[in-house]
Structure formats: structure tokens, C-alpha cells
Amino acid sequence: MSILSIMFSVLRMFFTWKNSFTFLLCLIFTFSVSAQKKVAISIDDIPNTKKYEKDDFQLGLLSKLDEIQIPISIFVIEGLLYKTDSISKNYSLLMEWTERPYTTLGNHSFNHKRSSGFSVEDLEQEVVKGEAISRELARYYGKDLKYFRFPFNDLGKDSLQQNAFKARLDTLGYEIMPFTVESADWMYNAVFEHFLEQGDRSKAVAIGEEYVSQTLALFEFFEVLSMEEYGRLIPQIYLCHDNSINEAYLPAIIKELGDQGYEFVGVEEALADPAYHQTNYYDKKWGVSWFYRWMEDQDEAMVWMRKEPGLEHIQKQFDAIQN
Structure with missing residues (x-):
């Protein structure tokens, strides 16, 4: 409204x-x-070089965001620059993402591997190798590079490893980038692209619309959780990816959130909220919303997790495609 x-x-x-x-x-x-009601939009797995190559090196999602002009944080996997033969073009496309005044630059590691299988030295190598180009771009465009998002939001296999990783990131000048809402857009995208490749546009559109509805339902769910746990609305951080379904439907999600009264803010403003400086009580490797990490009683967190809007429908379609 x-x-x-x-x-x-x-x-x-x-x-x-x-x-x-x-x-x-x-x-x-x-x-x-x-x-x-505030939300910071964050986009992982940039640059999606395989998609860019298929799209004749056009940045469809970035073009849509140019029309919207809201703050966006982007998390770069520099290893993706070398996944196609067009390295110089890929570099130019990453420059385009970086040069936009509305983007905040972040590190998403070099190879996008699960950190729970790393030593502290392995993690540092992934972080340092993953900033080689990004840091130069950040310097050129007058931006900071201080946020690191763990691949798969795997912060480590237990509290001991998580604390060691956090301490090493602190020495490297990085702050861990959290999220509150994530709607499995990667799974929706796989099904969406499958139907497009099959030439079944009507089914692809149905998946896109379902993705929008699911995302909005999750925002509503975490609003309720926030009010019950804190008596106020914590600024949300939405996690999504550089992919086809977001090129087509992220603008619709942004419009719906705006119509519901959300203000779009930079990630730095969202992170200034005291909630984001709470203790992380979740000591497993799975990527869950930070709302659950902040719950000292992890049994209570499990109760909330079971109440989340389900993904059974898209999971079933995703599994069928994978098989």
C-alpha cells in the first residue's frame, strides 16, 4: 500500500x-x-558468465535494476570470470556491475565451495584470491570492499570453526554478510529455465509467478516472527541470485514490496540495526535465516522453521528435472 x-x-x-x-x-x-519496513536487496553469484554468453553478453538483470534505481549489494565469485573463453568480456561486464552508483560490492569467495570443509588457511586463500580484481575495481570506483558472504551460507561445521573463520575474516577486514529472507530462487530458476528450454512458456510463467508469491509469503512470515520475537520489524536482507528468473521477476517482487510499504535501503543501513550484532547461536553448516541464528533456544528456532511457507511443490519439480 x-x-x-x-x-x-x-x-x-x-x-x-x-x-x-x-x-x-x-x-x-x-x-x-x-x-x-525496510529491506536491503543482495544478489549473489555475480557475474553469471555462462548466462551472459548465452545472452550475447547482455546484462538483462542489471538493465532492469537500472530502471528501478534502488540500493543493491552484489557478491562476486571471481572464479566465474574464467568459466568461459570470453575472459576480457566477462571482466568488462563485472566492471559494469561495479560502476553503478547504487551497487555495494562484496566478496563471495573465488570458487564458491562449502567452508565447512576448509581449514582457516583454506578460507583465507578463497577470500584473498576472490578479491584480486574486485578490490582494484572497488578502489577505481571509490567503493569499499568489506562484506564477505559465505558460499551456501555455510559459516562452518561447528561453533569452534565458525569462531575461527570469523576471527580470520576480521583480520582481513571483512564483515560477514547475513540474510533474513531467501526463497530458493536457484531452485525456481532451474525449473523456470527448463520450461523455457522446452518451449513451454505458460509453465515458465506459472513458475515465475509462484516464485513471486513464495517470496512475498516469506517476507510476511518473517515480519510476524520479527514482531513476536522483538516487538518491532527488523530491517530485512533479501538474498537472491544473478539468474534468469530474477531478470524476469525480481522487478515484480521489488514493486510488490514497495506497494506494501517497504523502503529499500543499502545493506550498511540495514546492518546498523542492533539485531545484526547479536550472538550467533546456530552452530551447524546449513544456511538458515539469521533470525534463527539469533535464537538462543535452538528448539524454538526449529519450531519456527517448521512454520515457514513450504517449498514442496517446487522441490518436487526440481527433483524431477534433476533426475
Whole structure:
């Protein structure tokens, strides 16, 4: 709902109730809730060089984001630059992502491997090798490079390894990049691309629309969790990827979130919220929302996880394609 729509709704309530005190309370509540809704959009696995090669080196998702002009954080896998034979073109495309004034640059490792299988020295090598080009680009465009997102959000196999990794990242000048909402867009994308390759556009569109609905349902779910756990709305960080389904449908998700009163902020503003400075109590390697990591009672976290909007439908289609 837009701010203008909210204003008209409140005015209608005023003339209906004819109670100025009630009107004032409603006005304060309505606008405070609206103002609390913030989200930072983050995109992993940039640059998707195999897709760019298929698309005649056009940056479809970046072109859509140019039209929207909201803050975006991008997490680069530099190893992807060498996955095709067009290394110089891939480098130029990464420059395009980096030069946009609305993008914040982040490191997503060189090879995108699970960290739980690493030593501390292995992790450092992945981080340092994964910043060789990005740091030069960041310097050239006057940007920082201080965020690292673990591949698969695998922070380590146990608390001992996680603490060791965090300590090493601190010495390298990196802050771990969290997320609160993630809607398995990689799985939707695989099914989406499958139907496009089969020439079944109607099924591809159905998958795209399902992806949008699932994402919005997850935002609503974590809003409820946030209110119950904190009594307020924590700024969300949405994790998605540089892929075909986001080229087609991320603008729709952004529009819907905007219509629901979300303000799009940079990741630095989101991370300034005190919630993001809480202890991480989750000591397993699986990539879960930070809302669960912040719960000291991990049995309570499991209860919440089971309440999440399910992925059974897309999981079934994804598994069938993989088999």
C-alpha cells in the first residue's frame, strides 16, 4: 500500500469515528509501522558468465535494476570470470556491475565451495584470491570492499570453526554478510529455465509467478516472527541470485514490496540495526535465516522453521528435472 493510500484510509477512519484522539493514535501507529519496513536487496553469484554468453553478453538483470534505481549489494565469485573463453568480456561486464552508483560490492569467495570443509588457511586463500580484481575495481570506483558472504551460507561445521573463520575474516577486514529472507530462487530458476528450454512458456510463467508469491509469503512470515520475537520489524536482507528468473521477476517482487510499504535501503543501513550484532547461536553448516541464528533456544528456532511457507511443490519439480 502506498503512503498516499494509507493517508486516505486514515482520513476515512477519522470521519467515520469522529474521535480525534483515536484518529491521532491510528495515525501514529499507521505511519510508524510503515516507516519500520525496510529491506536491503543482495544478489549473489555475480557475474553469471555462462548466462551472459548465452545472452550475447547482455546484462538483462542489471538493465532492469537500472530502471528501478534502488540500493543493491552484489557478491562476486571471481572464479566465474574464467568459466568461459570470453575472459576480457566477462571482466568488462563485472566492471559494469561495479560502476553503478547504487551497487555495494562484496566478496563471495573465488570458487564458491562449502567452508565447512576448509581449514582457516583454506578460507583465507578463497577470500584473498576472490578479491584480486574486485578490490582494484572497488578502489577505481571509490567503493569499499568489506562484506564477505559465505558460499551456501555455510559459516562452518561447528561453533569452534565458525569462531575461527570469523576471527580470520576480521583480520582481513571483512564483515560477514547475513540474510533474513531467501526463497530458493536457484531452485525456481532451474525449473523456470527448463520450461523455457522446452518451449513451454505458460509453465515458465506459472513458475515465475509462484516464485513471486513464495517470496512475498516469506517476507510476511518473517515480519510476524520479527514482531513476536522483538516487538518491532527488523530491517530485512533479501538474498537472491544473478539468474534468469530474477531478470524476469525480481522487478515484480521489488514493486510488490514497495506497494506494501517497504523502503529499500543499502545493506550498511540495514546492518546498523542492533539485531545484526547479536550472538550467533546456530552452530551447524546449513544456511538458515539469521533470525534463527539469533535464537538462543535452538528448539524454538526449529519450531519456527517448521512454520515457514513450504517449498514442496517446487522441490518436487526440481527433483524431477534433476533426475
